[in-house]
Amino acid sequence: MAEERGPASVDLYWLPLGAGGSVVRWSGRLYESWAAWREHRDRAALFHAGLMLLLDDTAYAVEMGPVWNVAEPDRGVLLEGPVGTRWLGHFRAFRYEVRCWPGGRIPDLAEAVASPLRTTDEAATVAAVLDVLPQLPALTWGRDELGAGEMWNSNSAIAWALACTGHDMDAIRPPRGGRAPGWSAGLVLAGHRGRDPAHDGAGTALTSRASRGASSRSSRARRGAPAAAARRGGRPRQRRPPDRDLVVVPDGADGHPCVCRQPSDRRHGPGLPHGTAAGRRTIPAVASTRIPARSAGAGAYRFVMTGTMTMNRVIHAAVRRDLGRLASALAAAPDGDRARARQLGVAYAHLHDQLKHHHEGEDTHVFPFLARVEGAGELVEVMESEHEAMAGALADVHAAMDTYVSTGSAGDARAAKDAVERADVVVERHLSHEEDDLEPLLLPHLRTPEWKVVEKQLRPPSLAGSGRFMAWVQDGMPEPERAYLRSAIPAPVTFLLSRIAGRSYHRDVAPVWRSAT
Structure with a gap:
């Protein structure tokens, strides 16, 4: 007879980029303006994901953040990784940590949008998430070491954990009109082959370079890329596939x-x-x-x-x-x-x-x-x-x-x-x-x-x-x-x-x- 367990759940929260910090918020807006111009699309609101897990009457806060922004010593740090480059990780200012914090909190959770999104209420699935999180590789934040077309960040870690534990990734989307940079990198690492999740609430593809150009607007941009590249004095921008000659x-x-x-x-x-x-x-x-x-x-x-x-x-x-x-x-x-x-x-x-x-x-x-x-x-x-x-x-x-x-x-x-x-x-x-x-x-x-x-x-x-x-x-x-x-x-x-x-x-x-x- 299976052991009875208490309430269980995985709740995903979409936090606006820079919630609680003006520097990150404004730098994120500048980045998104540049990315939208480069990809020939409208600007979108940026979100990063956090998880709250509940299992056996214990709540767990799961998030990636700088090693210096939470002071509590018992905050459930699973791993640390470098920001920008491997050698910059030598300095504390350029390291991140992934936390699975029993009884903990996610900073600025009150500012979450269209949240929480309940992804499961099955105890076995919640336990699987807790088991898989320590196996997350410490990739370099802000780099595309996987050749996925997106940088590795907090969204990548959350997407990886959910995809590795059997969640329906096609049902998980950022709030309408927004996007979650880095999400696809987590799915690539997990081996997910479903729909590109970097869609807004209206279903418009935003960030996947592999699928960019699906709309007529992107098609026109693609047809005009050689001429635009000639005006810039260079070649059309390309994403180099991993492990191929170039x-x-x-x-x-x-x-x-x-x-x-x-x-x-x-x-x-x-x-x-x-x-x-x-x-x-x-x-x-x-x-x-x-x-x-x-x-x-x-x-x-x-x-x-x-x-x-x-x-x-x-x-x-x-x-x-x-x-x-x-x-x-x-x-x-x-x-x-x-x-x-x-x-x-x-x-x-x-x-x-x-x-x-x-x-x-x-x-x-x-x-x-x-x-x-x-x-x-x-x-x-x-x-x-x-x-x-x-x-x-x-x-x-x-x-x-x-x-x-x-x-x-x-x-x-x-x-x-x-x-x-x-x-x-x-x-x-x-x-x-x-x-x-x-x-x-x-x-x-x-x-x-x-x-x-x-x-x-x-x-x-x-x-x-x-x-x-x-x-x-x-x-x-x-x-x-x-x-x-x-x-x-x-x-x-x-x-x-x-x-x-x-x-x-x-x-x-x-x-x-x-x-x-």
């Missing part, structure tokens, strides 16, 4: 065409794309290497696309850029201008600090990780010897720059330029070696828990350090790298880090390069 032909940052493509994986034979059983591609987009364009002046480079883009290659591009423009600035340095010498000394010191942090991270964390990868031991030994060679070359640059800063003479500037160009050859040899031979060994491991530990250890040690780094890599960044950065880090996060946390770079370093042009 061919894009944007304009280069210097006006030269750049061909972007996903190459075959050399380790598994020509023509075998990443994402196959032999080798899963884990990082989208493309990379650039520099080709000297000495006709444009010393240190000038064109960027062409040659491989899979990674954050490592973004850093490499910034190093190459700074070495090139430092050599150019030293070649043009006026004789006796000590003020200019001090400026270039500051700029070089910043480049040296970024290189030092990058290579110490590789020596301490990346190379030991790779040493455990089959077939990588000998390559790691070569990489370590190249680091030693770079340290020697940079020590020569350091000495030459110290002399030039103290005298400001044109002769010492030329000597420093020669040291920079010699170091450039050594550095370029190592960067190319990393990109061609080390990264292919690393790419298959970038989704593993072991690599996530390494990734966390590679983060800048402070928020100010993260800001300076973000400002530095974007200073003069070519469009291919900028496109990758946009796909990897949400634009608001990039802006806040580079323009606010990184303001010291814009104050002390960026003007040095502007005055050189």
Whole structure:
């Protein structure tokens, strides 16, 4: 005989985005205005979902929120995850938590619209929701790591939990005239294949990129997309399906065409794309290497696309850029201008600090990780010897720059330029070696828990350090790298880090390069 249980229920509440907080409310309105313009539709009210569960006379509040907005220690935290990027999750301000809070509350529940929506009153289903919630993966808030066409957020977590426990997802909709961004991402993770739930109360499809264009308005927009893209100077916007090859032909940052493509994986034979059983591609987009364009002046480079883009290659591009423009600035340095010498000394010191942090991270964390990868031991030994060679070359640059800063003479500037160009050859040899031979060994491991530990250890040690780094890599960044950065880090996060946390770079370093042009 089945055990009798008390009342049971799952009630879903639709909370207006920014309920109780003006900053979130206004930023959400700005986001929705931009999204509506981009998708050729009317603006909609935005909602995020929360659940109240009842089982065995105990109420549970289920919600995702910032780790800092609820102070109670016994609030039923199931997991924490990063906001914006994995490495930003190192800072408390950029972490969220998922709560299943016995006897708890959902902040601003009184502002819920068209709520509560009773999804079940079966005790077994409520118990299933409670059982499945701890299994929710800690994906990055604000990112589309699933290739679902929508970012992961609180709506994704609620949709996932309900879909995994047999709820009728076709019957669950936001209030009329509204939408719930991120809902479809939860259904994708749960393997739901029903109707796209991102509909308003009138049944008008709003957010699914896979189904966008169902209306005549969207059809007209789609027919006009090539012309609109031509006016913008680019291609029609597309969502890249996960684990597929992509061919894009944007304009280069210097006006030269750049061909972007996903190459075959050399380790598994020509023509075998990443994402196959032999080798899963884990990082989208493309990379650039520099080709000297000495006709444009010393240190000038064109960027062409040659491989899979990674954050490592973004850093490499910034190093190459700074070495090139430092050599150019030293070649043009006026004789006796000590003020200019001090400026270039500051700029070089910043480049040296970024290189030092990058290579110490590789020596301490990346190379030991790779040493455990089959077939990588000998390559790691070569990489370590190249680091030693770079340290020697940079020590020569350091000495030459110290002399030039103290005298400001044109002769010492030329000597420093020669040291920079010699170091450039050594550095370029190592960067190319990393990109061609080390990264292919690393790419298959970038989704593993072991690599996530390494990734966390590679983060800048402070928020100010993260800001300076973000400002530095974007200073003069070519469009291919900028496109990758946009796909990897949400634009608001990039802006806040580079323009606010990184303001010291814009104050002390960026003007040095502007005055050189």
